Amino acid sequence: MGVGLRAERIKVIKGRVQVLAVDELEIASGEIWGIIGPNGAGKSTLLHVLSLLERPDEGTVYFDGRPVNWRRREIMELRRQLAVVFQEPLLLNTTVYQNVALGLRFRGIKGPEAGRRVQKWLEILGIAHLALRKPWELSGGEARRVSLARALVLEPQVLLLDEPFVALDTPTRAALLVELRRLLKGRGITALFVTHDFMELPLLADRVAVLCDGRIVETGRPRDIPWSSWGPYRGQTGEESPYPWPWPGVWTRDEGAK
Amino acid sequence: MRAVGATWEGLVRGIELLVRLDPGVLEVVWLTLRVCGQSTFFSVLVGVPLGAFLAFRRFLGRGLVISVVNTLMGIPPTVAGLWVSFLLWRSGPLGRLELIYTPTAIVIAQVVIAVPLVTGLSMAAFQQLPPKLPAQVLALGASPAQLFWTLLKEARLGLLAAVIAGFGGVVSEVGASMMVGGNILHHTRVLTTAIVMEVGRGNFAMAWALSFILLGLTFTVTAVLTVLQQGRRRYGGWP
């Protein structure tokens, strides 16, 4: 079963500007949260804080109910229970296989056990034939899949994804969304993902938070978050806006998945 | 004409000395390799972690420390030799260790020469890595040691350049070896000090011979490091 995350009175200041001010965010064990919001809203910053990579200037993160104290040894143990897919994934200068195996190696998982797991995830993500390639020999979408594989192979308690599907072709993206939700729900993994695509919300998320200027301005079920939550079309309904919303069929998918 | 003749004679003599495994020359070659190998090793041991520290940590006075390191990268070996001999002289603060005019003294002086080179170039090598890389490696669950090792492998091209520069710096210097080693036969005579001595004595052919041996030695060691550096790198090439 996954573990819960909770952020309380988090403040992050970068270059004298407060880029994140989250009063409260509670992600219950096994829940999947989507984070959406305009560019520069602080979504990636929030994800860094929750993945225990960036210590907030103020506030407390609770991991599995206990406050995180940011001491080096303990933080490493906590980090080993989570996996992160970054907005700009950086692959290491070695083969795809080694890149995917790296997190397992850090955890002391080697040999056939590691080989089996890596192979499994390379196959699920359709990149098994690229195992011996170097990062610069991959297409953008293939590299993106490697970054997904290297996180999912860890089979973590908590999964944090920052725009994980941006470079993927739409049919693959749809298939992966459904597959990922099935996987997360099957294992009770707690997850949080950042996206710019409202279509992804009902396919993957249980709950959604809208982040604007570093603050959570709205939370709710995916269907309750309108496409025009911010920006020039703010408050308009789907019929008036140039972007049709809601998309037909999306609701039923959401209800089917529940 | 005489110079050309000496060069040619020197080249032939050098090959001859090596082929015959002349014990006197082999002794000097071996000591050179040992001393320079040790000083390079210790410089890397100190310089690479120091370079990583300067590259990744922010602290008060960091800019000053980096400036000092960069200045010392160009330290004249004679100056390093002078400092170290002050320390090691019988009457000096470390005089009781009785290290002056020993191979160890040469190693110490050469470490002083090479540490800034290795530190400065390692720092640059680490700073060339993407700034967000350490966080992503930590996110994969790396311990501090695993993070360091991973970054080391990522920066290996630049780091091997640092090692090559460090070795080049110590194998080519003569001022420090002379000052703290004293060019004592069977004890502290290395190739560079031997060359200076032979020139002083007017044995140009021998000096040339030794210079070719030194070049050959440097080339061999550097070639091994270069193979390590360039070895498995296989880019498509310039388009």
Ligand SMILES: Nc1ncnc2c1ncn2[C@@H]1O[C@H](COP(=O)(O)OP(=O)(O)OP(=O)(O)O)[C@@H](O)[C@H]1O
């Ligand atoms: N190192 C930094 N120094 C100063 N400001 C920073 C730094 N890093 C990020 N910021 C600022 O922090 C704010 C939040 O950045 P963040 O990356 O969290 O945005 P985001 O919501 O993920 O945006 P996007 O949708 O473009 O990915 C932005 O305004 C950004 O300019």
Ligand SMILES: [Mg+2]
């Ligand atoms: Mg972002």
